[in-house]
Amino acid sequence: MDLKERLLAEIENRKEDLVQLTRDLVAMPTLNPPGSNYLEICEFIKARLQRAGFETELLRAEGVLGDSDKYPRWNLIGRIDGNHPGDCIHFNSHTDVVHVGENWTKDPFGGEIEDGKIYGRGTCDMKGGMATSIVAAECFLAICPEFSGAIEISGTADEESGGYSGVAWLAEQGRFSPSRVQHAIIPEPLNKNRICLGHRGVWWAEIETKGRIAHGSMPFLGDCAIRHMGAVIQEMEDYLYPLIATKTTSYPIVPEGARQSSMNLNSIHGGEKEQDNLYAGYSAPCVPDRCRIRIDRRFLPEEPIETVKAEISNMLERLKDKRPDFEYTITEMFSVPSVITERDAPIVKSVHKSIKEVLGESPDYVISPGTYDQKHIDRIGKMKNCIAYGPGILDMAHQPDEWVRIQDMVDSAKVMAITILDLLCKEKN
Numbered sequence: 001m002d003l004k005e006r007l008l009a010e011i012e013n014r015k016e017d018l019v020q021l022t023r024d025l026v027a028m029p030t031l032n033p034p035g036s037n038y039l040e041i042c043e044f045i046k047a048r049l050q051r052a053g054f055e056t057e058l059l060r061a062e063g064v065l066g067d068s069d070k071y072p073r074w075n076l077i078g079r080i081d082g083n084h085p086g087d088c089i090h091f092n093s094h095t096d097v098v099h100v101g102e103n104w105t106k107d108p109f110g111g112e113i114e115d116g117k118i119y120g121r122g123t124c125d126m127k128g129g130m131a132t133s134i135v136a137a138e139c140f141l142a143i144c145p146e147f148s149g150a151i152e153i154s155g156t157a158d159e160e161s162g163g164y165s166g167v168a169w170l171a172e173q174g175r176f177s178p179s180r181v182q183h184a185i186i187p188e189p190l191n192k193n194r195i196c197l198g199h200r201g202v203w204w205a206e207i208e209t210k211g212r213i214a215h216g217s218m219p220f221l222g223d224c225a226i227r228h229m230g231a232v233i234q235e236m237e238d239y240l241y242p243l244i245a246t247k248t249t250s251y252p253i254v255p256e257g258a259r260q261s262s263m264n265l266n267s268i269h270g271g272e273k274e275q276d277n278l279y280a281g282y283s284a285p286c287v288p289d290r291c292r293i294r295i296d297r298r299f300l301p302e303e304p305i306e307t308v309k310a311e312i313s314n315m316l317e318r319l320k321d322k323r324p325d326f327e328y329t330i331t332e333m334f335s336v337p338s339v340i341t342e343r344d345a346p347i348v349k350s351v352h353k354s355i356k357e358v359l360g361e362s363p364d365y366v367i368s369p370g371t372y373d374q375k376h377i378d379r380i381g382k383m384k385n386c387i388a389y390g391p392g393i394l395d396m397a398h399q400p401d402e403w404v405r406i407q408d409m410v411d412s413a414k415v416m417a418i419t420i421l422d423l424l425c426k427e428k429n
């Protein structure tokens with residue numbers, strides 16, 4: 001058997017181990033928010049990688065957004081260097097999962113296996129992917145102990161809430177600089193036959209309308225901020241949403257519904273604050289003096305962020321011209337431009353070749369509707385040779401009864417291992 005055949009056979013042999021590793025990771029409820037059990041999961045990955053010969057660093061993003069003594073933001077990086085100089089390939093997975101939610105029929109942390117699938121919160125997004133990359137690297141090391149370059153594996157915090165104390169912070173420390181890492185794969189659940197090149201852009205902002213408080217029985221003595229906000233939303237319905245719907249892309253964004261620009265209204269708050277369940281009374285009659293909405297605008301690679309912002313501010317200014325006493329403020333929360341890796345980038349070509357070898361078909365190139373940690377590797381780390389590739393069906397992410405198919409993990413592990421072989425093993429041919 002040549003090296004490649006031995007590598008594929010090794011992965012088949014370790015299928016049970018891959019399943020168990022996924023179940024062990026899922027059993028740790030690393031819920032974010034608030035960000036629980038990060039140290040526990042990092043210690044677990046650390047011990048696992050050390051057994052495989054990795055040097056590890058446990059790093060806390062102290063004082064960074066999200067970090068506190070109660071919920072410290074721990075990150076783990078493992079690195080193993082070969083005997084010869086060469087490129088470093090980095091596999092980055094986030095350790096956090098979103099809250100469980102309703103309508104589960106399985107134990108969210110039980111890792112139950114049924115019909116070839118492992119069930120649980122984070123199986124798909126993305127502890128299955130993390131386990132896959134770890135087993136792929138371990139199998140490669142067993143088959144090709146003499147290699148060039150280095151392999152890094154990281155488990156990082158807070159991707160689900162922006163990744164500021166995870167990949168963003170590590171990138172600020174130079175952990176993803178092109179001098180240190182030359183290839184990066186993020187095993188997010190994009191499916192075993194797809195290469196995700198990047199994502200759409202996002203802009204979050206808060207719009208507040210102003211009013212004047214008065215007694216609810218004499219609203220003419222006040223000015224209702226909620227009615228002003230109603231006018232804003234009406235303007236969005238009449239003008240902005242139809243405009244956004246005309247913007248389409250030539251990029252392969254999935255699902256197809258995301259091939260046009262989109263905007264969600266994340267929240268609306270106006271008037272008296274809602275009381276908690278312990279309060280049994282009515283509310284007081286007041287004209288609300290302010291109302292706020294938070295908008296989540298997702299834009300296409302073809303759309304400049306300046307245009308996206310101008311559409312909103314022009315709309316608000318127009319309303320100010322035609323609506324008496326209309327006053328507003330708009331506050332930007334954050335923005336991330338669209339990030340897309342070139343199709344002829346080395347990691348794209350290598351994974352493309354590996355998918356063809358393992359699955360016997362050419363991969364689809366896709367772009368994600370939402371952002372993930374590639375944004376930080378690209379923008380802060382300045383490392384452009386990065387993709388998302390991993391097992392799992394994207395639609396299952398964050399759902400009740402989330403699952404990952406075991407065969408998909410095995411196939412993806414083969415793709416990852418052959419990619420490592422391609423990039424780091426000189427004697428592969």
Ligand SMILES: [Zn+2]
Nearest residue numbers: 125126159188
């Ligand atoms: Zn994810």
